[in-house]
Amino acid sequence: MAAVRSEDQFLCSICLDLFTEPVTTPCGHNFCRRCLSQHWDTSAPCRCPLCNELFHIKPELRVNTLLSGLVSQFKQEAGSRSEVSKPGEVSCDHCSAPKLKALKSCLVCLSSYCESHLQPHLSVPGLKSHQLMEPVDNMEDRMCPQHHKLLELFCRSDHSFLCTMCALLEHQSHKFVSLKEEFDQRKVSLQQTQQQSRHMVKQRRQKIQELQSSVQLSQRAVDREKSTGLQAFSALIKSVQRSRERFIQELQEKHRHIQTQAEALLQQLKQEICELGQRSTEAEQLLRSEDHLHFLQHCPALPPTGLKDWSSVRLDLEPFEGTAARALTELEENLKETFTEEMKKLSKPKHKLWREQQFAVDLTLDTNTAYVKLSVSNDLKQVHHTDQRNFPDSPQRFSSFLNVFTKQSFSSIKGRFYFEVQVKDKTIWILGVAKESVERRNNQNTLTSNYGYWCLHMSVTGKYFACTEARVPLSLKRVPQKVGVFVDYDEGLVSFYDADTADLIYSFTGCSFREKLFPFLNPSGNAGGKNSAPLILTAVEK
Template sequence: MKLKVGVNDSRAALETSLSVSLQRNFQLNPAGFSQQQQQNLCQTLSVDMSAAASCLLTEDQFLCSICLDVFTDPVSTRCGHNFCKTCITEHWDKHVTYQCPNCKEVFDSRPQLRVNTFISEMAAQFRQSAQKRVSSSEQQVSKPGEVPCDVCTGTKLKALKSCLVCLESYCETHLQPHLTKSGLKRHQLINPVEDLEDRMCPKHDILLELFCQTDQTCVCMLCTISDHKTHDVVPLKEEYEGKKAELGETEAEIQQMIQKRRLKIEEMKHSVALSKEAAHRETADGVQVFTALKESVERSQAELIDTIKEKQRKTEKQAEGFIKELEQEISELKKRSTEVEQLSQSEDHLHLLQSCSSLNAAPPTKDWTEVSIHPPSYEGTVRRAVSQLEETLSQQMKKLFAEADLKRAHKSAVDLTLDPDTANPKLILSDDGKQVSCGYVWKKLPDNPERFDYCPGVLGKQSLSSGSFYYEVQVKGKPDWDLGVARESINRKGLVTMSPQNGYWTIWLRNENEYDACVGPLVRLSLKSRPEKVGVFVDYEEGLVSFYDVDAAALIYSFTGCCFTEKLYPYFSPCINNAAKNSAPLIISPVNHTE
């Protein structure tokens, strides 16, 4: 491909470049140029220092006439013509006569060739400059989808701006008049767009610069005095700004909708993560429960087999003892039989008679008539083992479920404090609101509606109207106490009857060992151990109130199927002091979050 490159360098730069190149070549190779060669070189390059800035250097001036490509290692003949060293060498290798391919001058002998470093450097600079300008030009050429310059002839360059007055698009070069000339500076320039003709009124062939709000269409000045005479017409810019503001609001609404949906996605992902966590936790609890049950079954099976084997071993041992004793007697009897037989065969009268007297005493033997081996009875062994297993499994399942429930309850633990405005005047509350006991003195306190005036009770400050909560209370050393939850509207004056119908879901201890659930008629609770710390768990939506022996990880009692419609408050009653026998406080304990 041939390249034509305009020399846009400044005059000073070009003069300096040529001067430096000439000096370097004359210094390095003063004999390399004849006067004729220098004149030819100047003529080839068309170097005119007074007009260097506007000089055009074409590729033809740097082409080898043999290969028709830019010089590579150029050499000069005595006649002043230049060729690639390889080209002229190969040319003379093929021809007997040594002559110049251009002017046909014949040389007596094959000339000695040396590379013309000046032309070599100029050719290299030309090649580099041409490549840069080709690359720059290619970057500016309009590509598919881009707006081309309307002024460019031949190759269309990419437009940088479009003029709404001229209705044309301009590249960087052709845009300059609009940036420099005063008359053109007033024209409205926009980012390049195609089909500028669409901005002209098809009826009047002038610029559409107004907007008819009645018909919602763009119009020109002449349209306002004809078809749109009575319509509401505003400048295009004004309507543009209004629509742009509306689009901004729409965009904000869309972004808000996008944000809401992203938040919903995050919410759903969080729900899935919670579900996954709950599934893993439930699976782990299930594996633990079934593993424990499986171990219990295997242990009960092993005990059953051991019981049966033990009975069999006792029977075998008894039989072995009897058999050994019988074999002993048989051995003695055989021995006597042998003696009798030998004596009976004796023919010595005197010897037989004398020996018979010693045989009269029978050997010591046992009467085996009533002796027998009775096989052990296995009837009911399996049934009893299964019944025992059922009881064991039931207890173990209750314990395992209680432990699992307590683990879940721990996640709903709340930091409770007692509300002094609800406390009976005899109650003594600690400064941190974590302990309550019953004193002897009736304190002078405001008789506000929230305060218990007869029942020695107090409520917690924190309430529950949805979800769940859990707290633990130390009851160690107290023979009497009440614990549970109460709804907000309970009666706090006079005698209080604890029951769900009256808004109380509680259990209590009386006389050190009488545990009851206050269901209405009391339900006596049978506990294997005396709790020292009681956990209270409430699930509002499930209608559940459960009480646990925290240390034993055992369920004490559950109110189920409750219907809560009001706020629920923790309820505490240390009961009366009873002459210091019940002076120990109820203590709200921190929950130990263990897995």
């Protein structure tokens, strides 16, 4: 009886894998030669990795040929066992136990074959014509239960599978086709369905991104409105606090005034009480005297003179009355004024450029399209005109205009995009988007919308124009330092903004885009150094 070998018997305890060139230590433990050598090279003195026995002299390592042979045999047996069919796999119908995994099934023989039993179908001429397919179970299910013939046809009238006898006897008036024809048609239909499904999945993923972006934008809008509202409420609260402080201060000042009056009166009363007390003491002493002359000489005047009549003395409390009402009236006026000021701030029209900025793209300039005397920076973000030739001729290169396209293009698939260009210190410039097919060489046309350019132009006179067919002069509130460009391909919209103030400069509407659009820059001539500053593609600060 063959011994059953376990993989654990042939595992190296260092690398935990099957032995490679197994060697044995003097203490009887086995390891891969390389594993044990590396272990001893990194540790001193030499010890067995398993039992930790110390070897004063490093043992000479020799391959254990018996163990090496057993490992090789185990690997071969494991490899052959891997071909045996597993649960859920189709097994060969012609193998005795153990049954090997089937590689193909024959639709003619209605059997499944492993690699060795399949060979006749690959070499015998009579079997080569048999139709082979990926292995399947239950080949009898492919037979007609009524006529015991192969199911080869599909009835489109009642959607059932037929053999040739079924077609002749029971489905003569029906429309039927071969399984391959139905398979091909269904496959094409399924591929179209799959393509539609992928498109719908893509649309839904885009909608998920849109909704997630909307949630983020909603949070940003909440934060902005919260900040704006809190500033307004803070201004109103401060106005209330100031009125409250003035109200309390006024009451305290009136109270201090009354208190000062009362203290003065109290001082007078105490003075008179003291004087009256002294007179009363002197009168008591005289009343005890029996000396008529002394009594009459010192008897005070009756009634006492020089004293104040206190019966009509009152503290005036009327100033307190109405203080709260007057304070609230004053507060009402202050709140109205503050409220009006804050409403003016809130009602001031502002363009929300952040809606466009969410479609910001990172652009780089394409030197293969740049006019020969343009200079493009190493990071492909800046461009200016020079007096020397910097690029060789190329079919893609502009030869009539000082243009340079970006490497990135946009179409209906990408939909909307936004970018910003720094125009600071420039005296002449043109920028915008252009269709891919614009004439680039020996062009006598102009950079206008009727020739495939949608752009903004600052002229040498400092005036601004939208480059429509008739060129529209523009009146700007301020000289822009940075221009933002937003394009909605599907809506046919190209808008230009002052990126610092979010003010709309001009919009091309109702445009018809039927090909790729390329952002482009035109820094114009350097004008003897007066226009030497570059146009710069800048990162968008959202």
